[in-house]
Amino acid sequence: MIPSGLTTGTWNFDASHSEVGFTVRHAGISKVRGNFDKVEATLTVGETLEETAVAVVIAADSFNSNDANRDAHVKGPDFFDAEQFPELTFTATGIEASGSTYTVTGDLTIKGITRPVVMDTEFNGVAVDPFGATRSGFSASTVISRKDFGLTWNAALETGGVLVGDKVTISVDAAFVAA
Numbered sequence: 001m002i003p004s005g006l007t008t009g010t011w012n013f014d015a016s017h018s019e020v021g022f023t024v025r026h027a028g029i030s031k032v033r034g035n036f037d038k039v040e041a042t043l044t045v046g047e048t049l050e051e052t053a054v055a056v057v058i059a060a061d062s063f064n065s066n067d068a069n070r071d072a073h074v075k076g077p078d079f080f081d082a083e084q085f086p087e088l089t090f091t092a093t094g095i096e097a098s099g100s101t102y103t104v105t106g107d108l109t110i111k112g113i114t115r116p117v118v119m120d121t122e123f124n125g126v127a128v129d130p131f132g133a134t135r136s137g138f139s140a141s142t143v144i145s146r147k148d149f150g151l152t153w154n155a156a157l158e159t160g161g162v163l164v165g166d167k168v169t170i171s172v173d174a175a176f177v178a179a
Helices: 068-075
Strands: 009-013 019-026 030-036 039-045 053-059 087-098 101-110 113-128 134-145 164-178
Touching: 039 164
Parallel strands: none
Antiparallel strands: 009 039, 009 164, 019 030, 019 164, 039 053, 053 087, 087 101, 101 113, 113 134, 134 164
């Protein structure tokens, strides 16, 4: 069932009110957080969930963890290799409802490797802003193994373990505006 208030048609991504972020364990004792500054997405709402589509394109070189040295390393060949693989993409392949939450299954491509992922998604509602634009909001998250996408660089720690954890939590807060 299509969420209440979502009308059929194209909904454009509102980058200034959205964020695609990540969290990964660092040195086994802390977490590094960051986001991507250049994201494009389209939500096409059909008459049914089966007819609804989501497509996302993220610029790999827009990775931002607020540390210039780390950002350069992650954008480089050890991780995203942004020169050779300039985009990360997500394309929904299925959407299922369970009350007010949704499971969005899709194909995530990082560094040229595509794997299926499941995004646990919450519909945050629809509102008309003071300027007359109809907006919708969603929150979603998933956990991936970075190794599944060829992101295998690491460094051993003297005390055991490794510098960068394998599990990466991807979190999305997305706002869309009806076309």
